[in-house]
Amino acid sequence: MSADIATTDPVSSTTLVLVLNAGSSSLKYQLLEPESEKVFADGVAQRIGEESSSITHEQNGQSITRDRKLADHQEALEEMLSLFADNGTDLTTVGLTAVGHRVVHGGQMFYKPTVVDGDVINDIDKLSDLAPLHNPVALDGVRAMRKLLPDTPSVCVFDTAFFHNLPKEVSTYAIDREIAEEYSIRRYGFHGTSHQYVSGKVAEFLRRDVGDLNQIIMHLGNGASISAIRGGSPVETSMGLTPMEGLVMGTRSGDVDPGVLTHLARAAKMSSDDIDKMLNKQSGLKGLCGENDFRELSNKAAAGDEDAKLAYDVYIHRLRKYIGAYMLTLGRVDVITFTAGVGENASDVRADAMGHLAQFGIKIDPDRNAVRSKEPRKITTDDSGITVLVVPTNEELSIARQSVAAVEA
């Protein structure tokens, strides 16, 4: 949890949104006022469904952690409501404008923030095959909030939405067309809320019209993706049918030869679930050196751990490969931006990803790159042909704004 939490009472606010982000065994939430960007409370429930689950809630300048078994997302939400109540905020009467839900996969059907009714729930449910770890738990959250707060509209905001109109040659896999159509196999792209929000912030920071800018954005968090955006519209992104394609991530492999999967199925007799688990949870940085947290990896590498050093090198190599490809895809690049936990904080990643690119017009200023800040900032020299920025993402704020717009439409 990194938001600055206001110490004033949320009751005095006019437009309040509760944003929920349900992961397979976690639930993050934030209560905020989108117009003023004020965050009143922030929380996370972890290890839902396990014996050792816990929930941490920050409000009124206090952080409370309760260690107790949360059997499912419904129980986590009930606990969240009770934590709000203990802090003097009754979510049933505080006057919420909307509950905004992050939904990972919108498939071909959902590409706009959508106010939820029974049909929407059924239609999102049908997409669960495409995102079995994420969509069902998001729907659990939607169902639970409709029960707990029946008078507050729920709005789904889809992680795939921004990439809905990727050019056909980008969204199409070169596989049997009939099979692809039957099983809705195409490149969808994810982290769309973040890429869209950050691309807008970049334009604001540079005082330019987003329509005039060609951008590359790197969202480097636990999950990681890169996008190429021409005039505000994405023309490439590294994630595909699922959030596994592309860059090396905390626990996900990113790109692998599809032959690896069939080889494992035959030679190691691994089932599709085994392979899914390995690629999703036991690969990426964790698979390479046992650490998925970038800070831990950096500490290990600095202490001379060879596996951690290799993991770092593989991570940077993949990133540079994509940056190069996206520079060519765009033809002209105005600005390249780093965001999310690693992108916003790891100056060594930024320096190494952008190093030795002077012949392509990129000159990093080491002093600017070393600055630690929560504000957007430039890290290139003033005579660099391409501007490189660090711009903090804020998916919750974006989801809250989109939720209010959908309710008011």
Ligand code: ADP
């Ligand atoms: P999520 O995808 O869960 O939203 P975040 O965007 O919060 O992830 O990014 C989490 C990652 O950012 C972790 O790997 C964490 O180690 C890394 N990170 C956070 N702070 C730093 C830092 N100061 N230096 C390097 N990495 C950092």
